[in-house]
Amino acid sequence: MELTVDERWDLIDKISKQTITFGRYSHTLKDAIAEITVKPLTGIPIAIAVMYGFWSFFGAFAGFFTDGFFVKIFDEHWLPWLQKVFPGEGGFLYYILVGDPTADNCFEAFGMLTSGLFVAIGVVLPAIIAFYLFLIIMEDSGYLPRLAVLIDTILHKIGLHGFAIVPIVLSLGCNVPAVTATRTLETKKQRFMMATLLAIFIPCGAQLGMMIEIIPGYVGFVMLYLLIGFFVTGFVLNKIIPGRSPEILMDVPPYRMPTVRNIGRKMWMRVKGFLFVAIPFVMLGVLLVNVLYWWGVIDWLADILEPVLSAWFGVPKETVGPLLAAFLRKDLAIAQLSAIEMTTYQLITSVVLINLYFPCVATFAMILKEGKEGGCKSAPIFLLGSLATLVATVFLFGGLLHLIWIILGVA
Amino acid sequence: MRNKIAYDIGRVYLAILGIVAFSFGAAEIMLSITGKELEWGILEMSGDFLAWRGLILLFTGLFYMVSIKNFTDIHQQAKAVMASVMIWIIAGMQIFGMIMGSIPGGEEGGWFSSGENFLAAYSAPYIPSLFLLPFSLVVIYYIYRLRRSEEREREA
Amino acid sequence: MKILLMGHPNVGKSVVFNRLTGANVTESNYPGTTVDYSKGYMRLEGEDVEVIDVPGTFSLEPKDKAEEVAVKMLEKNKKSAIICVIDSVKLERGLYLALEIIEEGYPVVIALNMWDIAQDKKIRIDIDKLSSILGVPVVPTTAISGEGIKELVSTIRKAAPVEIGRILKRSGVV
């Protein structure tokens, strides 16, 4: 026998009357704080303070390891030593593993053992540890759903609701789990929009860490530009894609003290994931790019694509190499940019291009998988839609940035 | 009666702290808008994110000042607590930055910094939030005492 | 036999799962942490039993893809016993899902999780009464500290399907 919804609630009412008694309970300070952190008037200033805290923590932490120690280890000890002892200078193996024999830093050498290791361990690892620490505290304390309530009105403008902040924040760590997290959105339209917007506009922790190393003064600008892109594109997508964007009731859990045990466990799982999945990809990326250079494929491509790259985006044709590497790892691609000769503004455009341009292969695979699970028929549509949005945004926002530089007279 | 006096002293304290924090914040924002920096004795208003720090301090001041009205209400006390937390975030990160910056040897030096350079990283001038830090701790202690006495009253 | 953990989002299912199986599923303080199922094994009276952690769902009519996974897992494992994890602070809401699952004919054990918070909030729940009305074992648990988990395990065997008509009768509705 099954009950109707009303019968069920009646029954629950009867049961709870006989079993639950509420004692006298007055609001504690914790409850009051929980309330004022979601009210916009008090909540937004607090959110600004939290973001500020995170950003300065990130800078100090990553700076300590990367600039304080790893740069020295890699550039002054590891690189010269390898260049000296590695046999077969000028040969294929030397080129692949060590790279440029005259390079004096690990960004420019671009061998698997030089740039590959430096990017993965020296720059990206400290960055993602800092990022994950922040993420985990956000997750475990219960602040994340409060941020969702605060941002609800803004996200409504692009047909999403506050809880879409969860995948956005997660994707600042890595886009892959963020794409999976879109499952908690109700409609196919919302999931498609979110997965696509994430993959295109939100840089992952590894990318951000690299950006701070290469264009320290301009990361804020790049982030702002990407955020504007996120909302503009979201607004347009919301208008042109059919489907609903229903409201939901948000359930905000109480604050809890994060435990060291859980923080440690989650951190270890994610760092392990990085060590075993991301590092091989970085190495593979260096290998691939080096082999393509060796065969002259990249120079050939650069010549073909030069009109587009220099006329439309205003960047040197050599950025073809990094753009190819971006397919495997975006952090690596950004690292590669620093070895190319160009103006700061061209560098900023290139960084933005790498952000917007094709999602890294891991994210791409995840989007494919999520699209497939939405029913076999919709998979190609999901993917094609994503790709179409991608191409449009790359040309639009990449070109727009070039235009801005032209107007400012710096291009 | 004794409680009443404690209340009034607390409120005057919060008002003053609020005004000071607010003014510091306003000054930092003004400076960052005009693109200037300020160093005055052991006080400095400069560095990265000056405008942001100013904005946060401005709100901190507002929170303190707003909380004075109806301070017996727990929600009002929560505002004062959060204002203090916001000061700790800025000051805490500043101190964290000093510690992280003081240890490595820098580009020319060895692996670790020399004793002199290490100490130099901690020397004045300091940003306003660092000066506000001890005063914000008093707020927390005061609210803690207040809650305790309220609880005792309720039990009695 | 299989054991399936069902319940609303953010009630502590994954914590219970990790306690039971020694697994390392992600626990976070926001609804929607788990979006896919994971399997693990626990020892129950000398036997290896499969335990499944699923995304949280408010009811058996899924509203999003994560809830769909949960409901599909329930339908796929007709022969399993269900540990219904309920947030003690929101008992009424949690009972709705529990009743739905009981109506489907599954053997159910109820874990009243977050018992520590209910105590702090001065919410008193008459466990024996609740258990006798529903006719299923009810165990208060505090999953993060592990309290009540042992009792929960020892009552799983006692779970048996309950006729909803009898619950109606015992509660005094009819």
Ligand SMILES: Nc1nc2c(ncn2[C@@H]2O[C@H](COP(=O)(O)OP(=O)(O)OP(=O)(O)O)[C@@H](O)[C@H]2O)c(=O)[nH]1
């Ligand atoms: N105080 C207290 N906190 C608990 C208890 N059980 C779980 N928690 C906390 O509640 C939060 C949610 O726990 P999860 O296990 O991730 O919840 P879940 O049911 O798996 O949630 P979803 O995967 O989103 O459906 C975590 O922050 C836990 O630490 C408990 O008994 N007492």
Ligand SMILES: [Mg+2]
């Ligand atoms: Mg879970």
